[in-house]
Amino acid sequence: MSGPMQAFGHIRMFLLCQASTLSRRTNRVAVIRLETSMISREAPNFPINVFDLSKGQSAYRQGDTRDGWYEVTDGFIALCHYFGDGRRQVSRFVGPGDAFGFGIGLRQFSAEALTDVRLKRHTFEVAFDDTTSPIHINTPHPALRRAMEAVEGTIRLFSYTHASDRVAAFLLNFSRYDGHTETLHLPMSRQDLADHLGLTMHTVSRSICDLARRGYFQLERPDLIRISDRARLEQLVEYEPTPDHEQLVA
Amino acid sequence: MSGPMQAFGHIRMFLLCQASTLSRRTNRVAVIRLETSMISREAPNFPINVFDLSKGQSAYRQGDTRDGWYEVTDGFIALCHYFGDGRRQVSRFVGPGDAFGFGIGLRQFSAEALTDVRLKRHTFEVAFDDTTSPIHINTPHPALRRAMEAVEGTIRLFSYTHASDRVAAFLLNFSRYDGHTETLHLPMSRQDLADHLGLTMHTVSRSICDLARRGYFQLERPDLIRISDRARLEQLVEYEPTPDHEQLVA
DNA sequence: CGGGGACTTGATGGTTGTCAAGAAATGTGG
DNA sequence: CCACATTTCTTGACAACCATCAAGTCCCCG
Structure with a gap:
């Protein structure tokens, strides 16, 4: 029970953050936005880590568990997939303002810093309510993540x-x-x-x-x-x- | 004023739909899900159109205004970009279960039916609250849409x-x-x-x-x-x- | 049966991958 | 700061591959 409860602690903290946000708007409008938007409105202090990599390091590696998505603040990163026979495919180069790391399942690409880099990490979170159905927090729509995966799969063909x-x-x-x-x-x-x-x-x-x-x-x-x-x-x-x-x- | 008001009518209808959903859960859990999720929880009757195309028709064409995203129920579609000099790049083929049509700005691709096709269309909606800041409904996170656009741009290089x-x-x-x-x-x-x-x-x-x-x-x-x-x-x-x-x- | 579109196959020249070597840039140790 | 080692980049020669042009075949549809 420790896993789910821990996640719920996050949410509790998060709710408090949101309370002040809500008070600044009419409930009606706020609820509309929040209910239907696929936009993540991340609260201050909600897990967004800022961290640095030096040239050559990786934000994550192919095969890692997927824990969130990233935003580049400064520097450049190559997203590359390695094949068993040594081929390598760079899906894209990301720079300041770009986001990456969506998709489903394990990481299909490694995120390798080409320069010194500053990153923001947005964590995926999953909690459980009383009905045991999972609640995905800050997680893009599955259809969209699959689409992203498919496009990146196409790029791999060009290796x-x-x-x-x-x-x-x-x-x-x-x-x-x-x-x-x-x-x-x-x-x-x-x-x-x-x-x-x-x-x-x-x-x-x-x-x-x-x-x-x-x-x-x-x-x-x-x-x-x-x-x-x-x-x-x-x-x-x-x-x-x-x-x-x-x-x-x- | 007719534009925004019309959209607001949609939202009103939508709010009513959601009320019943909310009552089935604790407010707390519901608010958490709705606030932070990038998942669109589309209400019943909220604009999702199901429609058919016959082979050769297009769901949309390159240059069209982007009005939503699509899901293939049955059949196959090619997403292809045309260049001024006659080159053509098929970004991907989508089939049953696949979604497409995210991204930003005008359509960069045409969605051409390779077979008879059944589609579900999920409309993007934008409304305005009192503060005049737009409310995006059923719209993916901008960072994610840009990422999708970037990957598809890469594919165009291979033309x-x-x-x-x-x-x-x-x-x-x-x-x-x-x-x-x-x-x-x-x-x-x-x-x-x-x-x-x-x-x-x-x-x-x-x-x-x-x-x-x-x-x-x-x-x-x-x-x-x-x-x-x-x-x-x-x-x-x-x-x-x-x-x-x-x-x-x- | 005839026509047209899509697919296959052939011949050829231009382009790219491969192998190899050399030049330039970068890093390291004295 | 320089000399050397290492890596990266550039260039050359050649063979393999692919785009182009052209023709021929298959299949579908009228």
């Missing part, structure tokens, strides 16, 4: 410099819509794929046909693939699944 | 198939940290750039040096660039600025 690797990685990832089964249905054209992967239609077509010829899957129709030996395909591209939709807890 | 175009576009975009002035300071190494742009260190170095040789800028130090003729560089890559940090209104 492949060879066209057929990139295509293969995309196909494996996209097969989540078919429940990662043998059958993979493609609703988009080759041109759409090309525009997604930064290739030409021809290269996409060649890559898919080549992969099929090399036995990684069967191309039953242009838009229907049967992945006979999934493991071999995954091995080809050091496949890393994106976090499942179920992993919604911060 | 360039030639290395030096991609590098040039990155440099122009990154110079926002120096206020889009002549001077451009790069806090990251060539390898970091390569890992960001899906190239090798060598190609990045070559691209930068080539651009300098061709007179697009001066390379004063490896990490310090002086952009003498910004217009010419922008012309080279059909530069499109990412929305400024100031454009926060939905």
